Amino acid sequence: MSKTLPDIEPAFRTTPSYAAQLAQAKRFCERWRADQLFRQELEDQPEPTMQRAGFPFQREEVQPLYDVKFRGETSLVARRVQALHQEKRAWRDDLRKSMRLTSPGLDAWRRRQVHRCTWQLGPRNAEAIVHPPAAFELSRGCSVGCWFCGVSAAKLKDHWLATPENLQLWGEVLEVVAEFTGPAGAYSFLYWATDPLDNPDYEQFCGTFHRVFGQFPQTTTALALRDVERTRRFLKLSEQHGSPLDRFSVLTLKQLHRIHQEFTPEELLRVELVTQNKESIGAQSAAGKALSKLESEGAHATTIACISGFLFNMPDQSVRLISPCPAGERYPDGYITFQEATFADARQLREILRSWCDLPVRLRREDRPRWREDLVCLPVEDGFRLESPRQGMEFLGGPAMEELGRLVGDPTLEELCLRVPQDPSLTILTMQRIYEAGLLA
Ligand code: SF4
Numbered sequence: 001m002s003k004t005l006p007d008i009e010p011a012f013r014t015t016p017s018y019a020a021q022l023a024q025a026k027r028f029c030e031r032w033r034a035d036q037l038f039r040q041e042l043e044d045q046p047e048p049t050m051q052r053a054g055f056p057f058q059r060e061e062v063q064p065l066y067d068v069k070f071r072g073e074t075s076l077v078a079r080r081v082q083a084l085h086q087e088k089r090a091w092r093d094d095l096r097k098s099m100r101l102t103s104p105g106l107d108a109w110r111r112r113q114v115h116r117c118t119w120q121l122g123p124r125n126a127e128a129i130v131h132p133p134a135a136f137e138l139s140r141g142c143s144v145g146c147w148f149c150g151v152s153a154a155k156l157k158d159h160w161l162a163t164p165e166n167l168q169l170w171g172e173v174l175e176v177v178a179e180f181t182g183p184a185g186a187y188s189f190l191y192w193a194t195d196p197l198d199n200p201d202y203e204q205f206c207g208t209f210h211r212v213f214g215q216f217p218q219t220t221t222a223l224a225l226r227d228v229e230r231t232r233r234f235l236k237l238s239e240q241h242g243s244p245l246d247r248f249s250v251l252t253l254k255q256l257h258r259i260h261q262e263f264t265p266e267e268l269l270r271v272e273l274v275t276q277n278k279e280s281i282g283a284q285s286a287a288g289k290a291l292s293k294l295e296s297e298g299a300h301a302t303t304i305a306c307i308s309g310f311l312f313n314m315p316d317q318s319v320r321l322i323s324p325c326p327a328g329e330r331y332p333d334g335y336i337t338f339q340e341a342t343f344a345d346a347r348q349l350r351e352i353l354r355s356w357c358d359l360p361v362r363l364r365r366e367d368r369p370r371w372r373e374d375l376v377c378l379p380v381e382d383g384f385r386l387e388s389p390r391q392g393m394e395f396l397g398g399p400a401m402e403e404l405g406r407l408v409g410d411p412t413l414e415e416l417c418l419r420v421p422q423d424p425s426l427t428i429l430t431m432q433r434i435y436e437a438g439l440l441a
Pocket residue numbers: 142143144145146148149150151152153192193194195222249
């Protein structure tokens with residue numbers, strides 16, 4: 001697992017003109033995506049619009065970045081932007097697939113969640129989820145109050161401050177988490193239904209995180225403009241301490257304009273702007289507070305939850321074991337809570353996590369495998385078919401497979417081996433594959 005974007009970053013450093021041009025083109029894409037009027041004016045009067053907005057490009061240079069019908073030769077700058085996007089996608093995919101956790105039980109569980117999400121969310125949505133192993137809230141609630149908050153954040157109540165006692169517990173909590181996650185814990189982050197920059201001591205907590213995991217956690221904030229100098233200092237600190245990227249959530253077009261005024265394109269080269277304003281293309285996800293509104297407009301329920309692992313609230317000293325799923329009546333905020341507990345100290349936390357991670361990597365003979373709740377098992381010739389609301393899959397193999405499909409749900413694995421008419425080793429192998437694919441409850 002690489003911590004940086006290796007093929008792009010050296011080029012940034014050795015050829016400043018590459019970085020400057022890429023940063024401008026990235027800014028152009030942000031403006032195009034977020035600003036409906038700009039998109040219209042660009043269509044009508046490309047060169048004056050580009051000049052007024054201060055972009056040093058001819059239309060043909062950037063047209064391949066937004067016009068799907070463009071058929072000319074792709075410009076150098078467009079190729080550079082596309083290369084950056086590809087690099088990020090490859091990095092994210094690699095992270096999702098190659099992340100390994102120290103605890104074998106937790107690691108196998110996480111991989112089953114990754115497979116389950118592909119079924120339940122569809123491959124396109126699921127591919128965007130990296131499934132880091134932990135997230136930490138450092139406040140109770142969030143001051144931003146977005147109408148579309150995908151995790152239904154409550155109003156800001158208070159913060160967990162960096163007092164000597166809290167910093168001591170914080171270091172110990174991270175050490176405990178690292179025992180179960182290993183180096184992959186570095187991809188955890190310090191927010192959930194909170195905004196990291198609400199907490200006045202966020203930077204100090206990041207410092208301890210860096211001491212334990214060797215890099216700063218990735219940061220996403222909707223408060224980049226609350227104290228611009230703080231944000232600017234933070235971005236430098238974060239880059240120096242190895243965070244691969246940070247993100248600003250942009251809630252209005254006015255905010256986007258101000259962000260573009262306050263920060264140079266180069267300052268934001270490694271900062272993704274997530275444009276959530278109403279003029280933006282493909283703005284919000286149907287989950288949490290946005291679920292009912294967007295579903296009524298025809299959107300598929302999805303999720304913004306992205307960890308499969310431990311969700312901490314440090315002010316409450318609470319922890320949950322969670323994983324993403326499509327938002328809905330049962331899981332409105334787009335994640336399943338499998339376990340929850342509070343802890344008084346690091347020792348107690350270690351015991352809790354140890355019991356949660358004591359999950360079987362392989363099915364045991366006394367286990368009673370059941371299909372996941374969202375799956376229906378239907379008999380078909382030579383086997384069975386599993387169907388969920390989003391997709392289905394057939395498992396074929398003759399009378400033994402037909403019998404297996406009919407039986408799963410009540411017998412133990414041992415009983416299945418005795419009743420399915422084939423060599424027991426084949427039944428064990430088939431059921432293990434089904435288990436690893438995240439198809440069992
Ligand atoms: S989306 Fe983020 S910034 Fe907005 S209310 Fe929710 S947690 Fe706060």
